[in-house]
Amino acid sequence: MNTEEPFRQDPSEELARRIAYLINGYIRKKLTVSEHRELDDWVSENMNNQQLFEELTDPANIKKWIDWKEDLDSQAALKRIKSKLGFQQEARSFNQRRIWPLGLAAAIVIGIILFGIHLRQNTSSLQPSVTALKQDLPPGGKHAVLTLGNGTRILLDTAKSGEISAGQDLTIIKDSGELKYAVIGKSKPGSMFNELSTPAGGEYQIRLSDGTRVWLNAFTTIKYPEQFSGTVRKVELSGEAYFEVAKDAAHPFVVLTGKNDVRVLGTHFNVNNYADNREAIITLEEGSVKLNGSVLLKPGEQAVIDQSGKIQTGPAELESALAWKNGQFIFNMMPLEQVMQQVSHWYDARIFYKDNITDHFNARIPRNVPVSKLLHLLEATGRVHFKIEDKTITVMN
Numbered sequence: 001m002n003t004e005e006p007f008r009q010d011p012s013e014e015l016a017r018r019i020a021y022l023i024n025g026y027i028r029k030k031l032t033v034s035e036h037r038e039l040d041d042w043v044s045e046n047m048n049n050q051q052l053f054e055e056l057t058d059p060a061n062i063k064k065w066i067d068w069k070e071d072l073d074s075q076a077a078l079k080r081i082k083s084k085l086g087f088q089q090e091a092r093s094f095n096q097r098r099i100w101p102l103g104l105a106a107a108i109v110i111g112i113i114l115f116g117i118h119l120r121q122n123t124s125s126l127q128p129s130v131t132a133l134k135q136d137l138p139p140g141g142k143h144a145v146l147t148l149g150n151g152t153r154i155l156l157d158t159a160k161s162g163e164i165s166a167g168q169d170l171t172i173i174k175d176s177g178e179l180k181y182a183v184i185g186k187s188k189p190g191s192m193f194n195e196l197s198t199p200a201g202g203e204y205q206i207r208l209s210d211g212t213r214v215w216l217n218a219f220t221t222i223k224y225p226e227q228f229s230g231t232v233r234k235v236e237l238s239g240e241a242y243f244e245v246a247k248d249a250a251h252p253f254v255v256l257t258g259k260n261d262v263r264v265l266g267t268h269f270n271v272n273n274y275a276d277n278r279e280a281i282i283t284l285e286e287g288s289v290k291l292n293g294s295v296l297l298k299p300g301e302q303a304v305i306d307q308s309g310k311i312q313t314g315p316a317e318l319e320s321a322l323a324w325k326n327g328q329f330i331f332n333m334m335p336l337e338q339v340m341q342q343v344s345h346w347y348d349a350r351i352f353y354k355d356n357i358t359d360h361f362n363a364r365i366p367r368n369v370p371v372s373k374l375l376h377l378l379e380a381t382g383r384v385h386f387k388i389e390d391k392t393i394t395v396m397n
Helices: 011-027 033-044 047-057 059-084 102-122 336-347 371-379
Strands: 145-147 153-155 162-166 170-175 178-183 193-198 202-207 213-216 220-225 233-244 253-257 260-264 268-273 279-286 289-291 295-297 301-306 311-315 328-335 350-353 360-366 385-389 392-396
Touching: 011 033, 011 047, 033 047, 033 360, 047 360, 047 371, 193 202, 213 220, 253 268, 260 268, 279 289, 295 301, 295 311, 328 336, 336 350, 336 360, 336 371, 336 392, 360 371, 371 385
Parallel strands: 178 202, 233 253, 350 392
Antiparallel strands: 145 153, 145 193, 162 170, 170 178, 193 220, 202 213, 213 233, 220 233, 233 268, 253 260, 260 289, 268 279, 279 301, 289 295, 301 311, 328 360, 385 392
């Protein structure tokens, strides 16, 4: 009778293989929505996972692993040739290198992941080598100020949920971090304009009178009529916002951003037009938009408009561009200056550069964590360090 224990796979190895599969899918842009969520949950568990994810998705590291694998393939091929020749003559130098698309880095990545996860799970003393941050800054939250057409300012942080303002034709309601405009009867021309502003460290949602939903990122202001009238639904924006425009073919929706206008009928898109940006960035997720009356964007595309009005279009990294709306920071080879701009807006911090750092960074982390966790993750690369004093973050080598 066979009394041997049946083979049981090491749970940590099973997890390693699963995470390997997920990161491979992430690199190749093949993950489903549920797989993305599963990967996000794992990355968010602890700092080691976050650091490992950054290492494994860094294109510079992937190239090194590909080069290493190609070198092994070359050496193995040379050995096989020599064996077939019976070592009777020296084989020609095997210098041809196979061209590997980024997606085919999977085999290398899987091996590195399996090693990396076991290393991190089985080495309890492993800690990221980072500068100790003695101070911290909390994440942003649901903060906004509503300014009515008569000049009345309402701090939504302290306003009670429910009816905020009411008239014969319109009711404004606060409901769990969202402002809703409910029209009673038919809309009337000559409606007053309202303004909703989020401070640095704030975000909010609003449902306009036509049913359009808008997510406001930190440090953003939107100006809009209480009720839309006329042939065009028009709003003004500074900062960053995501729009889900209610469909109305007879009344196009226009977002004015300084010199630029984004015209739509019904669609989902993001507008990044911060004053401290060098350009405006419009990212289209669904539907179609026309920019400045000439350039038409398709779903999955992004337009960059410089200060002279020149428009450049190309494929968008939707996950990264819309990460803020989904409660995340996602940096894909992002310059440090752009990373710290997001940090400044969300954590209401001033950024001071002691040294000029030109590195690009990969990271993904929830937006609901203190700034120290995000800075620790960046520091773990060894390419940058930070110091927090009051609300100033100093960036240094």
